[in-house]
Amino acid sequence: MAATVYKALADPTRRRILQLLRERDMTAGELAVHFESSKPTLSRHFSVLSNADLIQGTRDGNRIIYRLNVTVLEEALLTMMNMFSIEIVGGDKNEQ
Amino acid sequence: MAATVYKALADPTRRRILQLLRERDMTAGELAVHFESSKPTLSRHFSVLSNADLIQGTRDGNRIIYRLNVTVLEEALLTMMNMFSIEIVGGDKNEQ
DNA sequence: TCTGTATTTAGCTATTTCGCTAAATAGCTA
DNA sequence: TAGCTATTTAGCGAAATAGCTAAATACAGA
Numbered sequence: 001m002a003a004t005v006y007k008a009l010a011d012p013t014r015r016r017i018l019q020l021l022r023e024r025d026m027t028a029g030e031l032a033v034h035f036e037s038s039k040p041t042l043s044r045h046f047s048v049l050s051n052a053d054l055i056q057g058t059r060d061g062n063r064i065i066y067r068l069n070v071t072v073l074e075e076a077l078l079t080m081m082n083m084f085s086i087e088i089v090g091g092d093k094n095e096q
Numbered sequence: 097m098a099a100t101v102y103k104a105l106a107d108p109t110r111r112r113i114l115q116l117l118r119e120r121d122m123t124a125g126e127l128a129v130h131f132e133s134s135k136p137t138l139s140r141h142f143s144v145l146s147n148a149d150l151i152q153g154t155r156d157g158n159r160i161i162y163r164l165n166v167t168v169l170e171e172a173l174l175t176m177m178n179m180f181s182i183e184i185v186g187g188d189k190n191e192q
Numbered sequence: 193t194c195t196g197t198a199t200t201t202a203g204c205t206a207t208t209t210c211g212c213t214a215a216a217t218a219g220c221t222a
Numbered sequence: 223t224a225g226c227t228a229t230t231t232a233g234c235g236a237a238a239t240a241g242c243t244a245a246a247t248a249c250a251g252a
Contacts, residue, residue: 003108010106011210012099015179022180028229041211043230048209062219062228074182077173083111084118086170088184107240124199137241139200144239158198158249 001079008052009076013037014045021055021068028057028064097175104148105172109133110141117151117164124153124160 008014013035020026020034032042046066049055053072057064081088104110109131116122116130128138142162145151149168153160177184 006106006108006111007209009176010102012102013210015102018180029227037210038212039229040213040231044210047230059218059229064229073180077177077180077182078184080105080176081173084114084169084173086173088174103239109240125197133240134242135199136201136243140240143200155199155248160199 001076002052004048004052005054005072005076008048008054011045011048013042014049017042017045017049018054018068018073021066022070025065025067027060028066031066097172098148100144100148101150101168101172104144104150107141107144109138110145113138113141113145114150114164114169117162118166121161121163123156124162127162 016034017031020031028039028043028046031046032039035042037045046055046057050057053069054076055066055068057066059065080086105114112130113127116127124135124139124142127142128135131138133141142151142153146153149165150172151162151164153162155161176182
C-alpha cells in the first residue's frame with residue numbers, strides 16, 4: 001500500500017468523502033453539497049484521494065463522477081491490520 | 097475514536113514504532129536504535145502516539161518504558177473498518 | 193553534592209497542508 | 223461563437239508537521 005493512503009485517510013473531510021461514495025457514485029457538485037468548504041478546496045481533496053487511488057473520477061459531459069475504489073480501501077485497511085498483527089472476529093457499523 | 101489517532105498513524109516513523117512495540121515493550125533509547133532520527137525528534141513522535149493513547153510510557157528509574165495500547169489500536173482499526181462498512185474474512189501478515 | 197546517563201523541552205527552520213479567491217478549462221446548448 | 227454550468231488550476235497566507243541542536247529535567251550512584 002502506498003504511503004499516500006495513510007495521509008489521505010488522516011483528514012476528516014476526506015474520510016467523509018469516502019463514506020459518502022461508499023453509498024453511491026457522486027459528482028463533485030453532489031459531494032460538495034455535504035460540505036461547507038469551497039469547491040476548489042474539495043477539488044484538492046478529491047485529487048489527494050485520487051492520487052492515493054482511493055477514488056476515481058470519470059468525466060460525464062459537463063461533470064465528473066467520482067466513485068470509490070472499494071477494493072483499494074479494503075486492501076489498505078487489511079494491510080494495516082496485518083501490519084499490526086490485529087486479529088478479527090466480528091463488527092457493527094458507523095462512527096467518525 | 098479520536099481524530100488524533102488518524103494523524104498519528106499517518107507518519108511512517110510512528111507506524112514503525114507501533115510495530116516494534118507490538119513485539120515487546122521498549123525504552124525510548126531501545127526504540128531509538130531502530131531509527132536514524134535524533135532522539136528529540138523521536139521523543140516528539142512518542143508524545144504524538146501517547147496523545148492518541150496508542151502507547152503509554154512509564155518511568156523506570158533512569159528510563160521510560162513504552163508499551164503499546166493494543167486494544168486502542170485494535171479498536172481504532174475496527175472503527176475504520178466499520179466506518180467504511182468493510183467486511184472481513186481472513187488475512188496474512190507483514191507489509192509497510 | 194557531583195557526575196553520568198536517559199529523556200524531554202525549547203527554540204529554530206524548512207516543508208507540507210489546508211483554506212480562500214480569482215482565473216482557467218471543459219463541455220453543453222443555442 | 224457566445225453564454226452558461228461544472229470543475230480544476232494558480233497563487234497566496236496561515237497553521238501544522240517534522241527535522242535539527244542546545245538546554246533543561248529526572249534519576250542513579252559514588
